[in-house]
Amino acid sequence: MKKAVFFDIDGTLLDCINGIMDITPRVKMAIRKLQEKGDYVFIATGRPYAFLSSALLDFGFDGFVLTNGSYVILNDKCLYKEAIDKEVIIELTSNFEKHDIEYILQGEKYSYIKDEHKKLHSFYDTYNISKKYLEGNYKLEDVDIYKIEMLCENTHGIDYCLSLEDKCFNYIYNSEDGSFELYSKRSSKASGILKILDFLNIPLENSYAFGDGKNDIEMLSTVGCGIAMGNADDYVKGYAKKVTDTVQNDGVALEIEKFIL
Template structure:
């Protein structure tokens, strides 16, 4: 029976803040072995398509669970998508601008961000996010949005963003940088993974996921075997069935070779 293996990006396949901006050769070889044996390999990420760099575009993954499960693609076919309600997006944008909040609207292919949002741009530069699918000129009526990221410049902005959990949306908050990720409560990496497994006819016991962050918890506890990276905090590790080495020590490759293969 074929297996499906899902990989987070930041802190799992890469560590952009510490210089690992590509999948290492050792990890690439291990993932290739999975594919050679007829298994499926996927990216499962909070990132939109626009945030994938060339190393991820060109590798040859069998599919992508993007924007925390709101958009799922297998090969060249979209099997699921659920954009955030347009009227809600319009309301949010008005309030972001009232509260001096920089924001990016993450779409199917392109993501939309104003050129003057220097703080938000600098954050993405630190993660080596490519610019080719970022647009400054757009019409809200004409684009579908699957996830939003915001950076707050003062306390009132943080208070507003924190209040959004009371509605149809959920968020992750990086308190150090004042960065929020806002997404629909009806989608997650886990829900996207379940849709991919159903489409491929793979039983959940034949699924695996690697992750390190709090937005990986649901997928780690949903798949047949969730594997936490050694660099994950103890809270995330508590939801995994296995713990591998750190991203810096090629933990993904070590666990593929030792356990999955």
């Protein structure tokens, strides 16, 4: 029976903050061995398509669970998508403007960010995000949005963003840099993974996931075996069945080699 293995990007396959901008050779080799056995390999990320590097897109993954499960690609075709209601997007962006919150609207292929959001642009430069699929000129009524990320630098902006959890949204807040991720409560990496497993008729016990962040908790606790990175918070590790080493020490490869293969 084939297996399906899902990989988070940031803090799992990559560590852009600490200079690991591409999948390391040992991890690449381990993933290739899975493919050689006929197993499936997928990316499961909070990132939208626009934030995927050409190296990730060209690697040969079988599909992508994007924007925390609200947009799912299998074999280069959309398997599932659920955009946020346009009227909700219009209301949110209006309030973001009032509270001096910089934001990016994440769509299917393109993501939409105003040129004047300089600090948010700089934030993504840190992660080596290409501007190829970033669009500054857009009309809200013409685009479908699956996730929003915001950057807040004042108390009233942070308070407003925190209040959105009561409006059918999940959010992830990083107090160190004032960044937020906002997405529908109906979507998660786990929900996207389950759609892929159902389509491919792969039993849950034959699924594995690697992750390190709070948006990985659902998938780590849902798949047959969730594997937390050594660099993950202890809180996240509590939801995993296994804990491997850090990104720097090729944690993904170690667990693939000694456990999954």
